[in-house]
Amino acid sequence: xxxxxxAVQYAHDxxxxxxxxxxxxxxxxxxxxxxxxxxDMRRAAEWIAERFRRLDFxxxxxxxxxGHPIVYGERLNAGPGAxxxxxxxxxxxxxxxxxxxxxxxxxxxxxxxxxxxxxxxSDMKGQLIAVLxxxxxxxxTSELALNFKAMIExxxxxxxxxxxxxxxxxxxxxxxxLSLNADTSILAADTPALTYALRGxxxxxxxxxxxxxxLHSGTYGGIVDNPATALCxxxxxxxxxxxxxxxxxxxxxxxPISPAERAELAKLPQTDAWxxxxxxxxxxxxxxxxxxxxxxATARPTLDVNGLLSGFTGVGSKTVLPARAMGKVSxxxxxxxxxxxxxxxxxxxxxxxxxxxxxxxxxxxxxxxPAMLSLDSDAARAAGEALEEVWGVAPLFKxxxxxxxxxxxxxxxxxxxxxxxxxxxxxDNLHAPNEKQHxxxxxxxxxxxIRLLAKLGAGK
Amino acid sequence: xxxxxxAVQYAHDxxxxxxxxxxxxxxxxxxxxxxxxxxDMRRAAEWIAERFRRLDFxxxxxxxxxGHPIVYGERLNAGPGAxxxxxxxxxxxxxxxxxxxxxxxxxxxxxxxxxxxxxxxSDMKGQLIAVLxxxxxxxxTSELALNFKAMIExxxxxxxxxxxxxxxxxxxxxxxxLSLNADTSILAADTPALTYALRGxxxxxxxxxxxxxxLHSGTYGGIVDNPATALCxxxxxxxxxxxxxxxxxxxxxxxPISPAERAELAKLPQTDAWxxxxxxxxxxxxxxxxxxxxxxATARPTLDVNGLLSGFTGVGSKTVLPARAMGKVSxxxxxxxxxxxxxxxxxxxxxxxxxxxxxxxxxxxxxxxPAMLSLDSDAARAAGEALEEVWGVAPLFKxxxxxxxxxxxxxxxxxxxxxxxxxxxxxDNLHAPNEKQHxxxxxxxxxxxIRLLAKLGAGK
Numbered sequence: 040x041x042x043x044x045x046a047v048q049y050a051h052d053x054x055x056x057x058x059x060x061x062x063x064x065x066x067x068x069x070x071x072x073x074x075x076x077x078x079d080m081r082r083a084a085e086w087i088a089e090r091f092r093r094l095d096f097x098x099x100x101x102x103x104x105x106g107h108p109i110v111y112g113e114r115l116n117a118g119p120g121a122x123x124x125x126x127x128x129x130x131x132x133x134x135x136x137x138x139x140x141x142x143x144x145x146x147x148x149x150x151x152x153x154x155x156x157x158x159x160x161s162d163m164k165g166q167l168i169a170v171l172x173x174x175x176x177x178x179x180t181s182e183l184a185l186n187f188k189a190m191i192e193x194x195x196x197x198x199x200x201x202x203x204x205x206x207x208x209x210x211x212x213x214x215x216x217l218s219l220n221a222d223t224s225i226l227a228a229d230t231p232a233l234t235y236a237l238r239g240x241x242x243x244x245x246x247x248x249x250x251x252x253x254l255h256s257g258t259y260g261g262i263v264d265n266p267a268t269a270l271c272x273x274x275x276x277x278x279x280x281x282x283x284x285x286x287x288x289x290x291x292x293x294x295p296i297s298p299a300e301r302a303e304l305a306k307l308p309q310t311d312a313w314x315x316x317x318x319x320x321x322x323x324x325x326x327x328x329x330x331x332x333x334x335x336a337t338a339r340p341t342l343d344v345n346g347l348l349s350g351f352t353g354v355g356s357k358t359v360l361p362a363r364a365m366g367k368v369s370x371x372x373x374x375x376x377x378x379x380x381x382x383x384x385x386x387x388x389x390x391x392x393x394x395x396x397x398x399x400x401x402x403x404x405x406x407x408x409p410a411m412l413s414l415d416s417d418a419a420r421a422a423g424e425a426l427e428e429v430w431g432v433a434p435l436f437k438x439x440x441x442x443x444x445x446x447x448x449x450x451x452x453x454x455x456x457x458x459x460x461x462x463x464x465x466x467d468n469l470h471a472p473n474e475k476q477h478x479x480x481x482x483x484x485x486x487x488x489i490r491l492l493a494k495l496g497a498g499k
Numbered sequence: 500x501x502x503x504x505x506a507v508q509y510a511h512d513x514x515x516x517x518x519x520x521x522x523x524x525x526x527x528x529x530x531x532x533x534x535x536x537x538x539d540m541r542r543a544a545e546w547i548a549e550r551f552r553r554l555d556f557x558x559x560x561x562x563x564x565x566g567h568p569i570v571y572g573e574r575l576n577a578g579p580g581a582x583x584x585x586x587x588x589x590x591x592x593x594x595x596x597x598x599x600x601x602x603x604x605x606x607x608x609x610x611x612x613x614x615x616x617x618x619x620x621s622d623m624k625g626q627l628i629a630v631l632x633x634x635x636x637x638x639x640t641s642e643l644a645l646n647f648k649a650m651i652e653x654x655x656x657x658x659x660x661x662x663x664x665x666x667x668x669x670x671x672x673x674x675x676x677l678s679l680n681a682d683t684s685i686l687a688a689d690t691p692a693l694t695y696a697l698r699g700x701x702x703x704x705x706x707x708x709x710x711x712x713x714l715h716s717g718t719y720g721g722i723v724d725n726p727a728t729a730l731c732x733x734x735x736x737x738x739x740x741x742x743x744x745x746x747x748x749x750x751x752x753x754x755p756i757s758p759a760e761r762a763e764l765a766k767l768p769q770t771d772a773w774x775x776x777x778x779x780x781x782x783x784x785x786x787x788x789x790x791x792x793x794x795x796a797t798a799r800p801t802l803d804v805n806g807l808l809s810g811f812t813g814v815g816s817k818t819v820l821p822a823r824a825m826g827k828v829s830x831x832x833x834x835x836x837x838x839x840x841x842x843x844x845x846x847x848x849x850x851x852x853x854x855x856x857x858x859x860x861x862x863x864x865x866x867x868x869p870a871m872l873s874l875d876s877d878a879a880r881a882a883g884e885a886l887e888e889v890w891g892v893a894p895l896f897k898x899x900x901x902x903x904x905x906x907x908x909x910x911x912x913x914x915x916x917x918x919x920x921x922x923x924x925x926x927d928n929l930h931a932p933n934e935k936q937h938x939x940x941x942x943x944x945x946x947x948x949i950r951l952l953a954k955l956g957a958g959k
Contacts, residue, residue, distance in 0.1 A: 238717060242816040251779045257698060257901025260801040260831050262774055262792045264784035267804035268738070271826075274728065275735035314722055319711045322856045324724035332722045341720040344727035345819050350806035351827060356702040356864040358829060358901075359805050366731075367811060369818060371720050396782045404816040441717025441818075 042181035043493045050176040050485050057485070058155075060090075061168045065148040065157040071107055071131035071197045080107045080193050083130045087191050088112065090171050094178055096189070104201035107131065107193030111212070115186040117496065123186040124495060125215035125453070127445055128167045128222060129195035132159035133470045140472035154475040161467035165476040166221035166484070167191070169462060173488030184496025188215055195222070199444060206452050217418050217458060217495070218449045221488075224463030226308075228480050231426040231434040231487075234459045235419055238337065239372035239409030240442045241381040242345070245270070245389065247364045248398040253350070256360040263360060264396035267349035270364040273392050277342055277368070282326045284342045284370070286384040292375045296330075296338050300414060303436040309333045337438035341371045367404070371440060378406035407447030411438075412456040421494035422460055429487045460491065502641035503953045510636040510945050517945070518615075520550075521628045525608040525617040531567055531591035531657045540567045540653050543590045547651050548572065550631050554638055556649070564661035567591065567653030571672070575646040577956065583646040584955060585675035585913070587905055588627045588682060589655035592619035593930045600932035614935040621927035625936040626681035626944070627651070629922060633948030644956025648675055655682070659904060666912050677878050677918060677955070678909045681948075684923030688940050691886040691894035691947075694919045695879055698797065699832035699869035700902045701841040702805070705730070705849065707824045708858040713810070716820040723820060724856035727809035730824040733852050737802055737828070742786045744802045744830070746844045752835045756790075756798050760874060763896040769793045797898035801831045827864070831900060838866035867907035871898075872916040881954035882920055889947045920951065 040048070050057070069083035070076040084101050087110045091099045096112035110130065115123070135145040135158050143149040148157035155165070177183050190213065192202055206213060226232040249266035250259070279285050296304070314332045315323055326335040335341070345368065350361035370381050382403050389399050412419050414436060426434040446457045462484030468474045500508070510517070529543035530536040544561050547570045551559045556572035570590065575583070595605040595618050603609040608617035615625070637643050650673065652662055666673060686692040709726035710719070739745050756764070774792045775783055786795040795801070805828065810821035830841050842863050849859050872879050874896060886894040906917045922944030928934045 240717070240818065242818070244816075249780070254778055255901060256803045256805060256829060257700070257831055257899070259774075259778050259796065260803045260900060261786055261795040261799060262783045263778045263780055264782075265803050267807050268734065270807070271731040271734035271804065274731035278728070314719075318714055318719050318723045320709070320723055320856065322724075323722045324856050325854065326721055335721040336719065339721060343716045343720045343725050343820055344731065344810065345716060345817060345821070346810035346812045347727050347730070347807040347824060348812040350804065352806045352808040352825065356704075356827065356829070357805060358700065358702070360803055361805070364807060365812070367816065369716060369816070371717055394785065396780065396784050439717075440720060441715060 043490060045180040046176040046489045046493070047486050049180050050172060050482070050489060054482060057168065057172045061155070061165065062148040064164050064168065065159055066146055068146045069131050069159070069193070070134050071194055072134055080131065084108050084110050084193060087130050087167070091189060094171070094174050102205070104205055106201045109193065109205055110191040111189065113186070113188045114183065117184055117186045121185050122217065122495060123188060123215040125213055125218045125449070126170060126187065126189040127218060127220045127449070128163060128170070128189070128191045129193065130164070130167070130191050131193045131196050132162065132164070133196050137472060142473055145474070150478070153478055155478055156473055156475045158474050160474050160476040161463040162469045162474065163222045163461065165481055166461040166463065169481060169484040170221050170488055172485050173492060176485070176489050177492060183492065185492065188213065202445065203448055206448055210452060213453055215453065215455055218446070218453070218455055220443070220446060220457050220459045221461040223459045223461035224465060224467070225480070226435060226465070228464060228477055229430070231430045231432065233419065233422050233426065233434050233436050234439050235414060235436055236338070236374070236411035236438040237409065237443050237446050238340070238440055239376065239378065239447055240369060240405065240407045241372060241378040241403065242367070242369040242405045243382070243385060244402045244404055245273070245366045245368060246400050246402070247393070248362065249396065250360070250362050253362050254360040256358045259360050264394060265360055266364040266397055267361050269393060269397045270347070270349065270366050273389060274344055274366055274368065276392060277388070281328055282324065284340065286381070286388050288384050289340065289381070292377065292380065293340060294374045296334060300338070301334070303414065304331070304333050304338065304438070307333055307435055307437055337440045338373060340373050340376060343369055345369055371442070372409045374409045374411045376409060378403070378408065407442045407444045408451045410446045410450045410457060412458055416456070418456070418458045418495065422458055422491055425487050425490035425494060428490055429483050460487065462487070503950060505640040506636040506949045506953070507946050509640050510632060510942070510949060514942060517628065517632045521615070521625065522608040524624050524628065525619055526606055528606045529591050529619070529653070530594050531654055532594055540591065544568050544570050544653060547590050547627070551649060554631070554634050562665070564665055566661045569653065569665055570651040571649065573646070573648045574643065577644055577646045581645050582677065582955060583648060583675040585673055585678045586630060586647065586649040587678055587680045587909070587917070588623060588630070588649070588651045589653065590624070590627070590651050591653045591656050592622065592624070593656050595932070597932060602933055605934070610938070613938050615938055616933055616935045618934055620934050620936040621923040622929045622934065623682045623921070625941055626921045626923065629941060629944040630681050630948055632945050633952060636945070636949050637952060643952065645952065648673065662905065663908055666908055670912060673913055675913065675915055678906070678913070678915055680903070680906060680917050680919045681921040683919045683921035684925060684927070685940070686895060686925070688924060688937055689890070691890040691892065693879065693882050693886065693894050693896050694899050695874060695896055696798070696834070696871035696898040697869065697903050697906055698800070698900055699836065699838065699907055700829060700865065700867045701832060701838040701863065702827070702829035702865045703842070703845060704862045704864055705733070705826045705828060706860050706862070707853070708822065709856065710820070710822050713822050714820040716818045719820050724854060725820050726824040726857055727821050729853060729857045730807070730809065730826050733849060734804055734826055734828065736852060737848070741788055742784065744800065746802070746841070746848050748840070748844050749800065752837065752840065753800060754834045756794060760798070761794070763874065764791070764793050764798065764898070767793055767895055767897055797900045798833060800833050800836060803829055805829055831902070832869045834869045834871045836869060838863070838868065867902045867904045868911045870906045870910045870917060872918055876916070878916070878918045878955065882918055882951055885947045885950035885954060888950055889943050920947065922947070
């Protein structure tokens with residue numbers, strides 16, 4: 040029996056013990072947003088830290104932040120020649136409201152059928168347990184062939200406000216070759232999938248100023264420029280007739296989708312009708328010519344208006360020529376676009392487009408870097424093989440249209456890609472009543488992590 | 500001494516009596532918006548009715564509406580061959596807040612210098628008194644050579660909600676050859692002016708619907724049409740690059756500004772710099788080529804955005820692809836544009852422009868007809884002569900960019916133009932603390948009305 044098979048056997052033999060610990064963690068109501076749960080947050084952090092200690096991580100520290108602490112631990116026994124993986128995770132969970140819609144108490148885990156019900160069962164205590172138990176299975180039967188670091192935060196469900204500063208302050212500590220993010224899911228219990236790319240984000244608020252105060256549109260309509268009209272004009276001008284973004288240089292650094300990738304993306308069960316059904320719309324929009332809906336939604340950059348506000352918006356009519364107009368506009372970015380370039384391009388566009396009658400300012404409200412793990416990389420290959428070995432079918436490779444800020448941060452600040460492997464399912468009721476984890480998928484997940492970590496170690 | 504000079508002499512001799520009655524009316528706190536003043540509203544209506552009775556109007560009635568009553572009176576002694584003038588006015592006033600900023604109690608009229616201070620002194624009890632006293636001066640000295648009707652409402656300061664229904668229900672009663680509206684002002688104490696045209700209004704709310712609910716802009720950006728972007732596109736498309744409105748047929752019924760009118764408008768002290776100063780902006784907008792700022796602001800139709808609302812408008816960023824977007828858009832109309840044509844044109848434009856991914860609806864929130872008294876009309880000539888005889892200088896003839904709904908209503912429902920002659924001044928503090936009427940202007944106003952009514956009668 041190989042080392043890997045021994046570890047898999049260990050995991051199989053200890054399922055009952057694993058479930059005990061899984062449920063122990065779920066019983067800690069670590070709701071980060073509610074002040075009354077602060078002691079529970081501490082307990083959860085300590086519980087996690089203790090698990091790393093039992094796996095010979097040294098040091099393991101509960102490190103303070105401006106909010107809830109971050110658990111950091113490392114196990115560098117594989118030596119400087121071996122690759123180092125940084126696990127990202129979070130030990131906090133969402134609130135449980137509306138509590139009356141739960142069929143069993145959210146912090147008293149209950150198995151019904153093939154599922155384990157509890158707040159955090161899927162997001163993401165179940166995924167943390169899966170990684171911890173994979174590490175344990177390897178450690179108890181052979182030796183971990185790679186160096187492992189773990190950074191488990193307590194504020195993911197409240198926006199990770201202190202994470203960026205933490206990473207910035209501990210770049211050396213967190214140095215690694217690859218990041219592993221288990222806070223994710225597969226497409227269905229019988230459909231393994233690997234998300235290998237995320238879009239980034241550049242989010243702006245554009246504020247246009249016309250007259251000093253609101254004016255009467257009867258008196259001044261026709262001679263005083265209207266910032267609401269001006270806002271509509273600049274926003275309308277951000278796309279051409281076919282849906283391409285017109286900001287200067289917007290596509291300059293966009294990495295083309297390779298033929299191999301297009302072939303992979305084409306395997307996804309995501310037709311136009313599938314997307315329309317998921318969005319609950321009758322028709323998809325006309326988009327960039329030459330790209331499928333999946334490519335446009337995940338692998339091409341886009342620009343959307345997220346908010347508009349100007350003038351009188353109450354019931355009825357008020358004949359105001361508004362003093363101000365505000366638009367929130369955000370772009371989804373793909374490799375190798377950089378948020379700061381987009382910000383510069385937007386400013387250039389506004390400067391070139393707006394008349395002298397309109398004063399403007401633009402503020403970047405948030406950004407995150409696009410991230411992509413090359414399909415040709417060892418890590419992507421290892422994950423693909425591990426999934427196929429456990430599920431018996433090749434995984435689908437997909438990109439996500441949204442951003443996972445931590446993945447962008449790690450790319451931007453530590454300079455490494457992230458491998459996103461986790462075993463939630465789309466129907467796990469994340470952030471909702473009756474959150475659950477599908478247990479057969481969970482145990483396949485533990486086996487997958489065992490095989491994946493072995494492959495990553497072997498690739499040194 | 501001619502009849503007119505006798506009437507003018509009478510007015511001169513009775514200034515003290517006139518002031519007594521003026522102040523008596525001002526002491527009635529007829530604030531239409533405050534329920535506790537309902538008895539005062541009744542008192543004011545009765546006071547006005549009694550004055551018409553004393554002038555041999557018969558009948559004089561206080562007619563109920565859904566809100567405050569309307570005083571109607573008529574004096575048709577001049578016979579069927581004589582012209583009939585319908586006076587419009589209102590006996591209600593604005594509230595007095597902030598009361599602490601008044602230098603004397605708002606309902607205890609006080610003369611300081613050349614001004615009489617009280618709520619309603621200018622808007623418009625002073626103007627009502629001026630017409631009443633002109634009628635009295637004529638009646639006491641000779642005979643009124645025209646038929647006179649009066650419709651004095653009690654809800655002008657709260658939007659005249661019941662006036663349209665009242666006019667619709669009494670079209671025969673209100674039939675006339677000319678309407679006289681004294682609820683207006685001149686440019687300065689030494690600058691008589693006559694407003695001979697007002698713009699109309701067509702005010703719409705456009706509501707665009709995209710997906711059923713707000714979507715995540717990361718997941719659906721690029722494939723689901725964004726109603727906020729669509730709204731910006733349709734609004735941007737409503738003007739061409741030079742500022743002309745592009746709605747189909749928008750200019751079809753626009754009456755050109757005649758050379759004579761242009762010459763009159765050019766006499767106004769309204770340069771581009773004057774308009775910019777009045778609006779407190781550094782630059783006027785580029786507008787329709789070939790028209791002065793005064794022409795664009797008052798004699799040409801325009802389109803303005805009055806409000807925009809979509810998606811997330813709070814502080815910070817929310818990556819929402821909004822389900823809905825709302826825009827309030829209004830057009831200022833000039834003769835002979837008709838609101839219903841503009842509504843049809845807007846719908847045609849939206850239908851032709853919006854993609855099938857966007858469901859739309861448009862609601863007309865309000866409209867008023869443009870109105871114009873031809874400069875060639877007997878009424879305009881009579882008013883111009885009367886003003887010149889009293890002031891010693893020819894009046895300026897001007898158009899207003901705004902709308903006075905009652906003027907539009909009378910044009911639309913009774914089919915007659917309105918002569919707007921009143922003697923407020925721009926610094927009268929209408930709707931504000933320390934409202935006042937300039938008394939020398941008030942007495943010149945009485946004389947002007949005497950001469951004007953005589954000329955209108957003579958023109959039969």
